[in-house]
Amino acid sequence: MMTTGSVYDVIVIGAGSVGNPTACSLAQAGLKVLVLDRRPAAGQGENKAAIGGVRATHSDPGKISLCMESLKIFSTWKEKYGFDIGWKPGGYCFPVYDESTEKALKELLPYQKKYGLNIDWVGPDEIKELIPGINAEGLRGGTYSPEDGQASSIRAPLAFQREAIKHGAVYRFNERVTGYLRSGEAITGVVTTKGRYAAKWVVLAAGSDAAEHSTLLGFDIPVQPDSHEAGISAPIAPFLPPLVVDLRPGPEGKTANFYFGQNKEGQIIFCYTPKELFPGTNRESLSEFLPVLAGRMVSLLPRLKNLLVRRVWRGCYPMTPDGVPIVDYAPGLDGLILAVGMCGQGFMLGPGVGAYITSLIVHNKPLISEEAQSCLRYDRNFYEVKEEKLK
């Protein structure tokens, strides 16, 4: 197989939540970008499983910094480029019913505020205004962060791809990267099922498949997917501004946190984290998901008891051992950047990751602080116990 004559500045492996906005950001900065994806269109991997929550209110400085950048991009997209990505401001709300969660969330606030996040504790009356009809029994209050929001994981890929193409990016679909071109200790391109392409930089943004590249590259990429189910209802009259995260364990003992929101079209979109995780990439829907979810949703918000659910689906969180992504230069190899292990937050992280990688490649001046960068490094200790309470 011949190497293509055209030498790119950057090859992005994966047109997903991360690769697609990264390609867009790099192309906007004037680089010649090639995007390769094994699937037939952008955003068809884990991206389309995301329910579209976008928040910067994490407790890890790396995630906070990247998502603050993402929020700037999501919230201004329509006004800048005229394309509707389903952005809905309205914030995130974590209602609280028990003392220990109240204590944990309150303890986190000074830390979150230190990073400039707009988040505060609000009393039960304000929560009742934010989430009309919420079960008031035992409600103690909760946190509210008005600058967070939601966007459509179906519309956003199209928006990023269009903008990238406008700036000269080339997308090649149904083409899997199967190897790398090397020169000494540098990656100089990729081998695919259809050809070979040379580039100064390669960005690996392969989502749940990232670990497959460990053998190809000769170092471990600690990303293991586990699967999660979600669903969406028929539209109902708008009543719910924020995305809601219920941290209580579900009454049936099968669920950890449960989160949902009402999208711009009025549909309720929802997801829960099972208490016992499902490792692997099985995407078959489970018969227990909807009954468990329905019970949980109605116990929090009884007015949803007649909600018509239209569709459920399953996708994966590409997990790292510590729940924080890896966005860093590859160990021991020049020319390769890892943007993997986005866990349950790759949709909200994607545009920020793209801006950060652009700052590394184009401006040689990192967009985020040294502290934030250190959280995202490949060579960090993945098994150090962290205080990441809002996964």
Ligand SMILES: Cc1cc2nc3c(=O)[nH]c(=O)nc-3n(C[C@H](O)[C@H](O)[C@H](O)COP(=O)(O)OP(=O)(O)OC[C@H]3O[C@@H](n4cnc5c(N)ncnc54)[C@H](O)[C@@H]3O)c2cc1C
């Ligand atoms: C039910 C559910 C709800 C979620 N809700 C949210 C949410 O509200 N907010 C949020 O931020 N996140 C959410 N997530 C998480 C989010 O979907 C993921 O973190 C994110 O999509 C991962 O982005 P990625 O770019 O790493 O992977 P992907 O979006 O999967 O992109 C990787 C791409 O790489 C391609 N690829 C892989 N290997 C190769 C190869 N060798 N050659 C060529 N192409 C390749 C794949 O085809 C894919 O398109 C949710 C996930 C699930 C399952």
